[in-house]
Amino acid sequence: MIFDLVRRILKPKDNIGITDWAEKHIILGQKQPTAFHGRYKGSRTPYMREIHEHMVNPSINHITMCFGAQTGKTLNGTIIPVLYYACEDPAPMIIAFPNERLAQSRSESSIMVMVEDSAYVRETLLSPKKTDFKKLEYIFKTCVINLIGGNSPANMSSRPARIVFIEEADKFPDQTKKEAKAINLLRERTKSFWNKKTIENSTPTVPNAHMWQAFLDGTQHLLHVPCPSCGLEQAVEFEDLDCPLNGTEYISQEAKWKCRGCKTLVADKKFRAQVKKARWIATAEAKDPKHVSYRLPAWYAQWVTFEDVFLEFNRSKDISSELQNFVNSWCAKAYTQKPIESMDDNQILQIHKDFPYPKKTIPLDQDAKFIVYATVDVQKSHLPFSVWATTPDKLFLIDFGSLSVIDDVALLKSNAYKDRDGNVVPVRFALLDTGYRTVECYRFAIGKSWLIPIKGEQGRLTTMTQPLRVEKIVSMPDGSSFGKGKQLYLHHIHPRFFKDELTDSVNNRESCYCPIYFCDGIHVDDFEYVKQITGEVVMEEEPDKYGFVATFYKKVYTNDYFDVAQYAYAARHMMHQTLSNLKKQVDNKQGTDNVLKKQGEENG
Numbered sequence: 001m002i003f004d005l006v007r008r009i010l011k012p013k014d015n016i017g018i019t020d021w022a023e024k025h026i027i028l029g030q031k032q033p034t035a036f037h038g039r040y041k042g043s044r045t046p047y048m049r050e051i052h053e054h055m056v057n058p059s060i061n062h063i064t065m066c067f068g069a070q071t072g073k074t075l076n077g078t079i080i081p082v083l084y085y086a087c088e089d090p091a092p093m094i095i096a097f098p099n100e101r102l103a104q105s106r107s108e109s110s111i112m113v114m115v116e117d118s119a120y121v122r123e124t125l126l127s128p129k130k131t132d133f134k135k136l137e138y139i140f141k142t143c144v145i146n147l148i149g150g151n152s153p154a155n156m157s158s159r160p161a162r163i164v165f166i167e168e169a170d171k172f173p174d175q176t177k178k179e180a181k182a183i184n185l186l187r188e189r190t191k192s193f194w195n196k197k198t199i200e201n202s203t204p205t206v207p208n209a210h211m212w213q214a215f216l217d218g219t220q221h222l223l224h225v226p227c228p229s230c231g232l233e234q235a236v237e238f239e240d241l242d243c244p245l246n247g248t249e250y251i252s253q254e255a256k257w258k259c260r261g262c263k264t265l266v267a268d269k270k271f272r273a274q275v276k277k278a279r280w281i282a283t284a285e286a287k288d289p290k291h292v293s294y295r296l297p298a299w300y301a302q303w304v305t306f307e308d309v310f311l312e313f314n315r316s317k318d319i320s321s322e323l324q325n326f327v328n329s330w331c332a333k334a335y336t337q338k339p340i341e342s343m344d345d346n347q348i349l350q351i352h353k354d355f356p357y358p359k360k361t362i363p364l365d366q367d368a369k370f371i372v373y374a375t376v377d378v379q380k381s382h383l384p385f386s387v388w389a390t391t392p393d394k395l396f397l398i399d400f401g402s403l404s405v406i407d408d409v410a411l412l413k414s415n416a417y418k419d420r421d422g423n424v425v426p427v428r429f430a431l432l433d434t435g436y437r438t439v440e441c442y443r444f445a446i447g448k449s450w451l452i453p454i455k456g457e458q459g460r461l462t463t464m465t466q467p468l469r470v471e472k473i474v475s476m477p478d479g480s481s482f483g484k485g486k487q488l489y490l491h492h493i494h495p496r497f498f499k500d501e502l503t504d505s506v507n508n509r510e511s512c513y514c515p516i517y518f519c520d521g522i523h524v525d526d527f528e529y530v531k532q533i534t535g536e537v538v539m540e541e542e543p544d545k546y547g548f549v550a551t552f553y554k555k556v557y558t559n560d561y562f563d564v565a566q567y568a569y570a571a572r573h574m575m576h577q578t579l580s581n582l583k584k585q586v587d588n589k590q591g592t593d594n595v596l597k598k599q600g601e602e603n604g
């Protein structure tokens with residue numbers, strides 16, 4: 001023990017830098033999860049040398065490696081530096097993984113075998129009493145290293161450490177909410193050391209998650225490769241790879257890099273040779289001068305070819321979750337999820353342009369068969385509404401705006417809209433969303449046969465198997481009775497059935513259930529109507545453990561007019577029988593006007 005201590009103090013510090021140190025001392029044995037066994041060679045990952053230099057540079061205390069998969073980042077960014085520090089510059093260290101299971105597996109499959117295979121490291125670190133790598137605390141001759149999982153928050157704030165390594169930061173639990181704090185807690189642990197370091201490596205995930213933000217906060221170094229023809233140094237992004245297309249598939253074996261300067265196409269092999277001459281160039285100024293950040297796409301690795309890249313891209317491009325993985329793990333970029341379906345502003349404007357008509361006017365004549373009704377949403381300070389004229393197979397927006405108080409819904413009912421021949425057409429009924437300010441809504445609805453109270457079901461999951469479910473209500477939410485014989489028939493609206501009909505009515509006009517039309521005025525207030533009716537888009541969920549991908553509607557803007565428009569489709573559903581009768585009349589060219597007699601009569 002004393003001998004060890006003396007030896008450690010007297011031993012001249014090996015100042016050769018981490019890359020050269022690893023070439024001298026690290027052996028990758030047969031059990032290592034790598035394709036390259038034998039002595040470690042820095043030339044396989046030439047881009048690591050500069051980063052290794054920063055790891056021993058006292059003026060740098062935070063290193064972010066935003067790297068693609070397969071770039072050797074765990075070996076070069078974590079394991080070798082850990083062993084270097086333990087042997088040459090010992091300090092209490094923490095290696096943090098997303099969970100303990102991963103910590104355990106990395107410990108046994110990588111760190112343990114590397115220590116055992118590398119004689120110098122083994123002799124420097126292991127005491128005769130064997131270090132137990134199954135325990136997540138290594139008691140080496142030189143220092144103590146703790147491996148911790150992000151899923152055990154108690155670990156995050158225990159003992160101090162001079163150097164903290166963080167693996168796959170974005171995969172820590174609760175990444176979006178508490179995780180930023182967990183990573184900060186980890187960094188806090190180093191603060192009493194003047195020569196502290198945080199070293200993190202991970203593929204990025206989404207823009208707001210830790211890794212992409214950490215990359216943006218730092219120097220944003222990109223690896224610049226010189227063009228073999230013109231010498232222009234450039235960071236090679238996916239967009240710079242050129243690959244011919246055959247139908248919908250890329251011919252991966254013909255992929256090349258196209259120089260941004262001289263447009264020369266550079267073959268894969270030549271590119272790999274150029275990567276050895278590449279250098280890191282900072283593209284931003286770090287918020288903290290002690291923070292350097294690096295980003296490296298997968299194709300910079302000597303063992304990932306352009307063909308591999310396009311084979312993977314062919315496989316991923318049409319599946320949202322796979323595409324996200326491609327962007328994260330191959331391009332080393334944050335992925336912004338795009339809606340798989342949304343109503344496009346231009347489509348709405350085109351529909352209006354193709355069939356324009358004045359606001360507050362029904363674009364149909366008296367011989368047409370149609371019904372006029374209103375749909376109203378209730379918000380905290382206002383009541384957005386729309387008025388519709390529907391025929392058996394078309395839906396026309398004829399008015400929209402905002403009411404100030406619930407009583408105004410009665411005024412809306414008494415509005416007189418005119419058809420194309422100038423005849424006044426009454427508003428037959430109104431749908432009122434009672435989900436918010438429910439007491440006021442119920443109070444207003446009781447006794448009004450023309451008012452249909454509705455409630456939009458919330459959330460992505462529903463137990464509703466039917467688009468509509470009718471519930472008899474006889475009391476206020478607090479349990480107080482409406483009074484003898486008074487009741488309401490509340491129509492529960494499926495969370496997405498009518499949203500799908502609405503979206504379809506814009507996007508698939510030929511095949512949809514009922515195409516929609518828009519009156520003049522949707523341009524005013526800087527296109528506010530258009531922005532709102534496109535205020536929800538369809539997104540894909542992360543696939544579940546069976547690979548099933550669910551979709552859901554996501555609010556991306558004020559969605560008032562979107563909601564009242566989906567209610568217009570719900571209303572059509574309620575009038576299904578009436579609309580069928582109207583259709584028969586149109587077909588038989590019979591003119592009767594008394595078709596909506598029963599609608600809403602059960603209320604009150």
Ligand SMILES: [Zn+2]
Pocket residue numbers: 227228229230231232259260261262263264
């Ligand atoms: Zn060039």
